[in-house]
Amino acid sequence: DAMVIQNPRYQVTQFGKPVTLSCSQTLNHNVMYWYQQKSSQAPKLLFHYYDKDFNNEADTPDNFQSRRPNTSFCFLDIRSPGLGDAAMYLCATLRGTSALDTQYFGPGTRLTVL
Amino acid sequence: DQQVKQNSPSLSVQEGRISILNCDYTNSMFDYFLWYKKYPAEGPTFLISISSIKDKNEDGRFTVFLNKSAKHLSLHIVPSQPGDSAVYFCAALKTSYDKVIFGPGTSLSVIP
Numbered sequence: 001d002a003m004v005i006q007n008p009r010y011q012v013t014q015f016g017k018p019v020t021l022s023c024s025q026t027l028n029h030n031v032m033y034w035y036q037q038k039s040s041q042a043p044k045l046l047f048h049y050y051d052k053d054f055n056n057e058a059d060t061p062d063n064f065q066s067r068r069p070n071t072s073f074c075f076l077d078i079r080s081p082g083l084g085d086a087a088m089y090l091c092a093t094l095r096g097t098s099a100l101d102t103q104y105f106g107p108g109t110r111l112t113v114l
Numbered sequence: 115d116q117q118v119k120q121n122s123p124s125l126s127v128q129e130g131r132i133s134i135l136n137c138d139y140t141n142s143m144f145d146y147f148l149w150y151k152k153y154p155a156e157g158p159t160f161l162i163s164i165s166s167i168k169d170k171n172e173d174g175r176f177t178v179f180l181n182k183s184a185k186h187l188s189l190h191i192v193p194s195q196p197g198d199s200a201v202y203f204c205a206a207l208k209t210s211y212d213k214v215i216f217g218p219g220t221s222l223s224v225i226p
Contacts, residue, residue, distance in 0.1 A: 004157065035216075040123065042116070042216040043158075043203070057213075090157060098210040100146055105157025 003027050004106035006091050012112045013081050021076040021109045023091030031094035032074045033103065034066060038087045049074060050097065078111075086113045117141045118206050118217035126223045133191040135220050137204030140185065144206040148214065149178060149189050152201045161202070162189070194224045 005024045013019040023032065031050050035043040047066045048055050054066065063085070065077045078085055088110050092103040119138045127133045137147075145166045150158035164171040164178045164187070171178050177190045191198055204217040 040218060042118065042218045044216075045213050048213070092157070099207050099212055099214055100163065100210045102160040103150075103158075103214070105150075105159070107155060107157050 004091060004093055004104050006089075006106035006109050008109060009107065010110050010112070012114060013078075014114050015082065016080045019078050019081055019111065021078075021089050021111070023074045023076075023106055024072050025091075025093045025104075026072070027093055027095070027104060028071060029093035029095045029104070030071075031097070032068060033090075033092040033094070034074070034076050035090040035092065036087045037090060037108075043090055046076070081111070081113045083113050086111055115140070116218075117144075117215050118204055120202075120204055120217040120220045122220050123218070124221040124223070126225060127194045129196055129224055129226050130193045133189075133194045133198065133222055133224065135189040135191075135202050135204075135222065137187045137189075137217055138185055139187075139206050141206070141208070141215075142185065143208045144215075145209065146207050147178070147180060147187050148205040148207075149176075150203040150205060150216075152203065152219070158203055191222075194222075196224045196226050198222060199224045 007022050033048040034046045037043040046060045049068045067075045088108045090108045091106040148163045149161040151161045152158040162176050180187045201219040201221045203219045205214045
C-alpha cells in the first residue's frame, strides 16, 4: 500500500536528452515537493506545489520544470540533462500547509546521465 | 552555504548501547527541528521533532536535545537496535510555513 510512488526507480538518459520523472500519491495531500539529492549531500528543494499553485526555488536551474495536472500526479521535466544533474530525485507530499506536518516521501528516482 | 550540518557521515554502535547523532546549524532564525530516518531503497520517514521553546523531546527510545545557544541538537537512541541502522537526516525550518532545510545525513550502523 505505497502512498507516494515514483516511476521509474532508475532512469538512465543521455547528455542533453530530455527526461521526465513522475510521482503519484494516494494520500490526497495538497502539497507536493520535488527534491534533488546528490551523493552524500542534503536533499535540496527544487519546487513545491500547494494545490496547483507552483512555487519555484530561486536557485532551481531553468533546465528543470514541473507539472501537476491533478492532485495525485506531479512530474519533473529536465529539458537538457547535464552530467551535474545526475542525482536521486525525491518526491514528497504534505497534508496541510504547515511544514511541521509530516512529509511523506517516495522512494526516489535515481537519474544517471551518460 | 550549508545551514544544517551533520559532520559525522557515519557512526557504528553496538546493539543495546546508546547512539548519539549530532547536528549543528548556522541560522539562528531556525525555530523548528526535525529528524528523518531513511532505509535503503525507501524514502525518508519522519522520526521526531522539537521546537525552539523546548530543550528536550522524547518519544520511546528516541530523544532529541536542543541547545540553542550552541546551535546544536542531538538525537539519542537508547537502546540501539539493529533495525535502527539507517541514514538519519537532521532538518530545520524558520517558521511552520517555511521550507525544510535538510542536513546531509549520518549513516548509523547498529552491530548485533
